[in-house]
Amino acid sequence: MEVRLGPIATIPEGEGRTYRVGDERIAVFRSRDGNLFATQASCPHRGAPLADGLFGGATLICPLHALKFDLRTGTAQNSDCTLRTFPARLDASGHILITLND
């Protein structure tokens, strides 16, 4: 199911924001090189708000305990935790579209 979240300008370059989508909370990241990533909003380790993490390229560092995630796959470099990821793209009018798994 593809969901339209809102205009890309809502997210500053190089940062993430958390969206409520039905019962889910999804973190969406906008990289400086023009990519979009979407993952679950809370860190599986201790529940940190991932959208607050430092982010660059496709790498995200969790703000609480510095777990380092690859946003393309959801895997962590320094932990066994894995993030759920969702395909994300922009539509023609510059709105964020994400695809939920089911």
Next chain:
Amino acid sequence: MASKQKLVVIGNGMAGARAVEEILARGGADQFEITMFGDEPYGNYNRILLSEVLNGSHDAADIFLNPLSWYADNGVKLHAGVRVEKIERRARQVIGQNGEMEPYDQLIIATGSVPFIPPIEGLYGADGSYKPGVFVFRSLDDCNRITEYAMNKRAAAVIGGGLLGLEAARGLQNFSLAVNVIQRGNALMSQQLDSPAAAILRTTLEQLGIAVHVDKNTSHIIGSERVEGLQFSDGSKLDCELVVIAAGIKANSAIAARAGLAVERGIVVDNHLRTDDPRIFAVGECVQHRGQVYGLVAPLWEQAKVLADQLTGTNPDSAYHGSKIATKLKVMGVEVASMGIIDPAHEGDEVVQFTEAKKGTYKKLIIRDGRLVGSILLGDISKAPYLAQAYERNTPVPEERLSLLFDIGAPSEATSVETMPGEMQVCNCNGVTKDKISLCVKQGKRSLKTVMESTRAGMGCGACKALVSQVIEWACGGATEEDPSAHYFVPGVPLAQPELVAKIRERKLKSVSAVFGELAGGVEDPASKPGLASLLSTLWAGDYIDERDARFINDRVHANIQKDGTFSVIPQMPGGVTSPAQLRRIADVAEKYRVPLVKLTGGQRIDLLGVKREDLPNVWRDLGMPSGSAYGKRYRTCKSCVGVEFCRFGLGDSMGLAQKVEQRFQGLDAPGKLKLATAGCPRNCSEALCKDIGAVAVEGGRWELYVGGAAGAHIRKGDLLCTLDSQEDVLKIAGRFMQFYREHARYLERTYAFVPRIGIEKVRAIVVDDSEGIADLLDEAMQRSVDAYKDPWLEGDAPATSHQFTETLSIVQ
């Protein structure tokens, strides 16, 4: 595509296998078809750990670096257990002992070394092999044979009192037999120790139950069928049933000599590890480079890299210039480390020495022109990793020589790495055990940085970093790798601090993204962002282009994130002084926003914890107080005592000074936190002696200024920088010191590390006496930063980014 070249490697020991690993790491599998010959019927194992196998602390299976499957997985053909008989240079092929023939385009000789066997009668039996009971100690097979033979024997002797001999002796004690060490000369480890150290080591070993016999030249082995004892040239005898010969090693260069290559003490190679035949390279203990033959592992790692750079053509400029070696005796209960020269050699060489023979402690440093050229440590070798680094990199050592010998003010290390149980936590912040680090090293991570990245060890308070380094070193048997990025200011931009600053200034890079674009090939490393942001802000002050994504979350929302995603709000309270009206307002805010916890901080302020992100702007507005900047790497606060107002001992107005300090330096960003204090008299109730900067009033209206103190994860008393005549001077010199620190410290390097690294004398010369003529520049730069400061809480009414304070956004169609 052109067909691959044939690369043959003679030797599958640590050098041969490492060279192949380095070649593969450079994409060598596409260039070469690789074939290896190894004498031993195994994969490659860590020879340095053989003594641990002998003493039972390691299982033989644990010391394998590459199992046989590794070779197949990497497309390397291995002749395991096949000795190479000859190299036919004209035909470009090597011939194995069973007639195996392998042609080569390029050949690497990595035959290592063989034990040196002194001329002793009766070593060999009738069949020409060693008499039963005579052993060398070089391979896993030697180790197994010794283990088997030692069962139920009463006495053993080790011929050779060097590094290997002592390791073997300590290992043999594992078999509950009497162990003797026979040394020809008059001192143990004569290559690494001076005579006082050798004497102390001898006592230590004797206390451990090893009998040491010096000045004993073994003339022959007693016993016709098997070893029964040793006969010495002075007429004395020793009963023993087992002899291990560990009298040194020599380069195993016979095969190269037979092939007509230049061989002296080893196979002669140039700076590219090439022999006098351009198709043949040599690496490891079998080579002689600039007259040096090495018998230790560290040079081999460096050589393997250069060889691989050259052979694969990845870096034609790569060259080997010889190695500086630090050695360590790996023997349970005996701590010995040695590096460089053992006695002063030049006029002006400075010797720093400490002896406590009763405890078996001996420390000696030889310093030339401010750099370490030699060191011996016995008993307590906790400073060895640091000293080895200073020696190998030839970096200047701190003026405070005492700090080179002892960790003053730091908690002592309770256990040595070796005896530490595997489940013991090394990193207490992230719960990383010794076992977890070992496992990570086994998986190929050999540098502090890579281990930290994959385990998060040392990434909390950072106090355990030195210990993590030691565990890594232990886990890879000394074969640590230095990550080049350890010298970078931030890991993601390959430049050390001075070069980075120069490039930023030269190219006028004013934003973090510009730095990544120009200096890191456009690759953004999120972990490097805050460090760059801090540096750029220091360098450009008001002209800095502040990209908010480069900030840690605390600096984006100007509050400190808590474990549940809420924030802590600490308003400014200069000098820890408040008023009934202010307290009432704080109480009102706490009630209105249902703040779950109100707590006094260590910095004499009031902390409102558990504030929701959305409430931050309103909380700030209702408080009507500026930010206390209790987040981020910046000036935090200045504690003070009451000073002269009420205190009957007060000598100076510490409270007033603290308020002026706060007004001037509020929110100033820096490489690390800056925590300050002022004290109204030397009783120091505000603990100014253990602050990054502390000012203490003394009789006569003067102020002592201390820098580099700490009392957190690390404890250090600050150094007295100078004594000043007025509060204005304190503000000026403290500011100049801060600016010097801001411009020259590594990111996250607190003043307690920075000041000893630079040396307080040098800091004083520059900051107080203006020895480099930069005082005015520092003062001006500080003034620009002070002028550029704006209370960040004003963003509550004028957010800097979209949804800066929104916790969760709703869908907008």
